[in-house]
Amino acid sequence: MDIKKLVLAVIIGGVTTTAVAVDKNAVRTQAKMMHGPIPATMPGAEMDTPALIDLGERLYFETALSADGSQSCNTCHRIDGGRGGVDNEATSLGVKGSRGDRNSPSVWNAGFHVAQFWDGRAADLAAQAKGPILNPVEMAVPDEKTAVNNLKEEGYETLFAEVFKGEAEPLTYDNVAKAIGAFERTLITVDRFDKFLAGDDSAMTETELKGYQTFVQSGCASCHNGALFGGSMYMKMGLINAYENTHDLGRFAVTNNPADKYVFKVPSLRNITKTAPYFHDGAVAGLDEAVAQMAWMQLGRKLSDQEVSEIVAFLGALEDTHTITVKYLNSGAEVGQ
Amino acid sequence: MDIKKLVLAVIIGGVTTTAVAVDKNAVRTQAKMMHGPIPATMPGAEMDTPALIDLGERLYFETALSADGSQSCNTCHRIDGGRGGVDNEATSLGVKGSRGDRNSPSVWNAGFHVAQFWDGRAADLAAQAKGPILNPVEMAVPDEKTAVNNLKEEGYETLFAEVFKGEAEPLTYDNVAKAIGAFERTLITVDRFDKFLAGDDSAMTETELKGYQTFVQSGCASCHNGALFGGSMYMKMGLINAYENTHDLGRFAVTNNPADKYVFKVPSLRNITKTAPYFHDGAVAGLDEAVAQMAWMQLGRKLSDQEVSEIVAFLGALEDTHTITVKYLNSGAEVGQ
Known part of the structure; x- marks a missing residue:
């Protein structure tokens, strides 16, 4: 046996327990x-540009992606204040005052998972991001077109045109999800x-x-x-x-x-x-x-x-020890929640 | 708790053990x-024809694939007599009287493994089959050409020509391994x-x-x-x-x-x-x-x-309960080993 091991044999009720x-x-x-x-990087991160990630970060905190402008991704998956990418609620409160059935999973390290959501119904981060925005008990935007229009009203068109250069229609719901996914791929504990x-x-x-x-x-x-x-x-x-x-x-x-x-x-x-x-x-x-x-x-x-x-x-020992600087937190209505 | 469970609480030296x-x-x-x-079939089995499998089975018992005609694949990986695809030796005796360092792994279910050999140095069954024939402490055939010539002397050319129809040179070392691998893919416990x-x-x-x-x-x-x-x-x-x-x-x-x-x-x-x-x-x-x-x-x-x-x-409960009929056992020198 390794000399570094200290063996203490303790007899308890006829059972020998060995503490090493x-x-x-x-x-x-x-x-x-x-x-x-x-791992140092998430699958798919090699395609993520700084501009795409930055747009994704902005969208992550964008309350225009909820029906009444009160919620962003960060409302339920909080990365500010050293929270673990969750809201610490049993189930989360949606914009219309109702709660879903499931606990909000952490966004940290999520892109390493085999699939997204508790039941794996989304294949990747971008596919996941499309769900809560339109979910009636979550952010409750009625449809993709409304979500895109909300962003247009917030003046996002120029930003999307820069990031998705060359695309005929840069501001689409798919590209919103793509950008959010790119940002989320940077969230590694x-x-x-x-x-x-x-x-x-x-x-x-x-x-x-x-x-x-x-x-x-x-x-x-x-x-x-x-x-x-x-x-x-x-x-x-x-x-x-x-x-x-x-x-x-x-x-x-x-x-x-x-x-x-x-x-x-x-x-x-x-x-x-x-x-x-x-x-x-x-x-x-x-x-x-x-x-x-x-x-x-x-x-x-x-x-x-x-x-x-x-x-x-x-x-x-698995607790995240680093802190991140949250750039866009103060731009949305979720501040002070 | 499920009503089918009988719970017996036993106090032993202050520790509560629950037998359920x-x-x-x-x-x-x-x-x-x-x-x-x-699984019912092994990866790659969908390409295996009955003729290829039958040739592989014959080759599995073919002692002409050893330097002195005394050993076949089955010598160390025995599938006859209800053995578990091994020779039950600590390490196996090669044709020249020496032993390797490692215990012969079972051939049963081998094609389901992530790779072959104890150290995974062969990617699949065919790659594995090429090793022992030429290994100096195993079957010890000096080179691939000699192995192929040994089979020609045993009259295998017609058989290979039928199975590998259309190939310019049907009897090759690669095809020997391919056929053995195909047979081995049928060995499922x-x-x-x-x-x-x-x-x-x-x-x-x-x-x-x-x-x-x-x-x-x-x-x-x-x-x-x-x-x-x-x-x-x-x-x-x-x-x-x-x-x-x-x-x-x-x-x-x-x-x-x-x-x-x-x-x-x-x-x-x-x-x-x-x-x-x-x-x-x-x-x-x-x-x-x-x-x-x-x-x-x-x-x-x-x-x-x-x-x-x-x-x-x-x-x-993981022990193989079925028996297979070994067709070609009596054709080689390993009988009675």
Whole structure:
């Protein structure tokens, strides 16, 4: 055994428990192979020009993309103020005062996901961006043409003409979505887990590293896999023990396949500490409770309080540590929300 | 909680252990989503004609493809006699009396793997088939031309001309490999786990189903994932606790990347009960020992004897239950080996 490991054998009620001080190099190798760092750029970003990204950023905060001028993308997926790309509401309030059924997913790292929305019904960021603007319980613009006209009234035509040079009709709904997607591809978190992977032993505490191992050893990594710790596959919510909310049929609504009932995209755990409340319906307020419920529902496993607290400690190392400067926040009505 | 579950709360040394009778429908849903059945056909099989497959089967047993006429593909990857597509040797004996460093992997289901060989150095079955024939410690034919000439002497020219109709030179080394690959694409196991997935409650015992859950809950499914329970990715052998055999550098020899030292393809666990001894060097004779060592090396986890025995029970449900008729076995010198 590695000399760096301190072995403490404790006899508890006839069961031998072995507490091993964490071998940081071993965990680093494990973590690099099992999960790995977040890639430096998102798929498709190679086509994004600075001008397109800047237009997308402006549109991300553009309240003219809602029926009454009160909401922008940022209203529900907040990137200002160090929020985790969400509004921290169980479900979000639309312009007409009603709420949808699902918790707003974070926009951070979203472009790395296999598909968009909880049920994967949009293939990419641009396809996703087209949804909420027209959704009657969200931004509630009646149709694409109205959305485009609203932007024309705000004087966007020149800007679109510059960015989509040579196109016969630069200001289209497709191009709005394209620009928003380009901006969203710049939203990549930076965290201590990746610093640790890069070789910085001080980036994570012993407890957090132990928590990573508990996370893997408990079976969590079967679904929360890859660099995002999720976002790569679909899974039934309540796989072993049913989830209490049986109202939302998940991906079944997209595929019409009975096997997809209660199936949702496995959410990424990067920056999860910032995105409470949890689950597709936002029903769980605390991360401890979310971890314990997940282990029970998905793995049929009752985690001890100690295991839950180790895993939650580890998840803290996935919290975004960088801040961004938000240029266009003050241009829209969502300020002060 | 599901009424079918019998909950027994047992207090052991202050720790509450909950024994739950297995909910078969819940485990079926879990198993279908996490692993799923083996696909009915292998990638590339749609191009394989019956004549090509039959030629491949003949070549699979053809001892003229070894330097001294003593060995065929089947010598090390035995599909006769209900063996699991291996020779059950730690490492295999070549025609010149020497042994390689690695355990012969099973030919069953091989075409579903992400790549071939323990280190993934061959992209597909045909590329793999070209290796051992010319490997000096295996079949040891000096070069491709000699292999082709050996087959000409055995009268294969007419057969190749029929199968590769229209080609200027039908009997080539490439076509030999192509035919062997086509035959190997027919080698797909049938097991009780897949019967259970298909709806047969009696196909697996309670212990085996419990074992499947223990397998997932212990973190094994992080690497042994997908329909093959492996074969889809590469992983370092000795991820947390080093493997004692440090001689074989694994995939490093293929990529020359230091991060690939001791990295091997994760083996499939389908039919694993038939393919002892275990690990890339065949160092471990028993499945119990292999499971315990894997949990310790890859997950840093000391499984209890009970957990090991549950997991091994589950692996029994992955054992191939069908038999094939071997047409060409008696045509070669390996008979009676």
